Amino acid sequence: xxxxxxxxxxxxxxxxxxxxxxxxxxxxxxxxxxxxxxxxxxxxxxxxxxxxxxxxxxxxxxxxxxxxxxxxxxxxxxxxxxxxxxxxxxxxxxxxxxxxxxxxxxxxxxxxxxxxxxxxxxxxxxxxxxxxxxxxxxxxxxxxxxxxxxxxxxxxxxxxxxxxxxxxxxxxxxxxxxxxxxxxxxxxxxxxxxxxxxxxxxxxxxxxxxxxxxxxxxxxxxxxxxxxxxxxxxxxxxxxxxxxxxxxxxxxxxxxxxxxxxxxxxxxxxxxxxxxxxxxxxxxxxxxxxxxxxxxxxxxxxxxxxxxxxxxxxxxxxxxxxxxxxxxxxxxxxxxxxxxxxxxxxxxxxxxxxxxx
Numbered sequence: 001x002x003x004x005x006x007x008x009x010x011x012x013x014x015x016x017x018x019x020x021x022x023x024x025x026x027x028x029x030x031x032x033x034x035x036x037x038x039x040x041x042x043x044x045x046x047x048x049x050x051x052x053x054x055x056x057x058x059x060x061x062x063x064x065x066x067x068x069x070x071x072x073x074x075x076x077x078x079x080x081x082x083x084x085x086x087x088x089x090x091x092x093x094x095x096x097x098x099x100x101x102x103x104x105x106x107x108x109x110x111x112x113x114x115x116x117x118x119x120x121x122x123x124x125x126x127x128x129x130x131x132x133x134x135x136x137x138x139x140x141x142x143x144x145x146x147x148x149x150x151x152x153x154x155x156x157x158x159x160x161x162x163x164x165x166x167x168x169x170x171x172x173x174x175x176x177x178x179x180x181x182x183x184x185x186x187x188x189x190x191x192x193x194x195x196x197x198x199x200x201x202x203x204x205x206x207x208x209x210x211x212x213x214x215x216x217x218x219x220x221x222x223x224x225x226x227x228x229x230x231x232x233x234x235x236x237x238x239x240x241x242x243x244x245x246x247x248x249x250x251x252x253x254x255x256x257x258x259x260x261x262x263x264x265x266x267x268x269x270x271x272x273x274x275x276x277x278x279x280x281x282x283x284x285x286x287x288x289x290x291x292x293x294x295x296x297x298x299x300x301x302x303x304x305x306x307x308x309x310x311x312x313x314x315x316x317x318x319x320x321x322x323x324x325x326x327x328x329x330x331x332x333x334x335x336x337x338x339x340x341x342x343x344x345x346x347x348x349x350x351x352x353x354x355x356x357x
Contacts, residue, residue, distance in 0.1 A: 001180055001183075002183065003346070005070035005188070006176065007066040008174065008309060012042065033277075035169050037276045040171065040172030040303075059084070062177040067102075080098070081112065081138065083141070084111070085144055086144045095111040115305070118335075119142040119306070119333070121196050121342065142308065143305060146173055167233065171302045172301020172303045174307075188348075188349060189346040198338065199339050206339070207236070207337040208233065216229070217230045243336070248285075254343060255345045268294050268318065271283050274302065294315045330345055331345075
């Protein structure tokens, strides 16, 4: 399988730590130190026309851009995959709303609910579909928004704990996409190896995001023995800090062993994107040099399923600029919600090489 084009979409203008401090009453320097994120992007209901306001709008724009860059007609697609942790509705599936917006009909559509590993799970599914020989081209999109997590009022903001407030500084909205084709002949990023697997047996989830019905969140007892609404989301940051670096090491070691590439010689290494602080710690732990690392989270926020596509897009921009033509890429993603490891090794195949066959 080849990734023949990539795209990224971020809604509106960047929201800085100064903006977040004014909104939530947090100290700007504290946000810098705690997260390492400088900015993030959010869909807003009052955004001007043309600026995405929802997961489906973000995903559609990313898909349109990838198709345009690939120079292919949407009608030539054999399938559409959307990976997201934040669909606009439980039903209809957001992927089918995106298909409608893209003008697609009468083709298989798949929506995978996942977190940080979702983009690679979508590409893994695409590779399996293309391997059958009947399907030749597909579009894989990863998109997430924080819309359903935002407090509904100023009073709700006042009731947030400091850790809940930090979440809004960590996360952001975004989308990315890839047009994929069967075979290895032709320009693009050729997939040399890919895997995804759960390693969460017997381990508690480190991230939980809840959905509530018509009655809303139930009342629970907080640490001070008071009665509060159960939070929509929670994270075990200690478990994430402890386990994600070692998980990233396991992914990188497997990719290196299978490909025979030396990590120190690989031009582009895409490390897990948790936040700016953790991403830098993981880079150092893995022994990846700054010029090898392809990182974006400090500027985009953690936008989940979009992040690997954005990293891949920025790696391709580096290659197009002449820093690593013919280069190799190693992708590592770790999902802490129930501990999923995913990795991918790709080799850039320039158009000249493809045309010479």
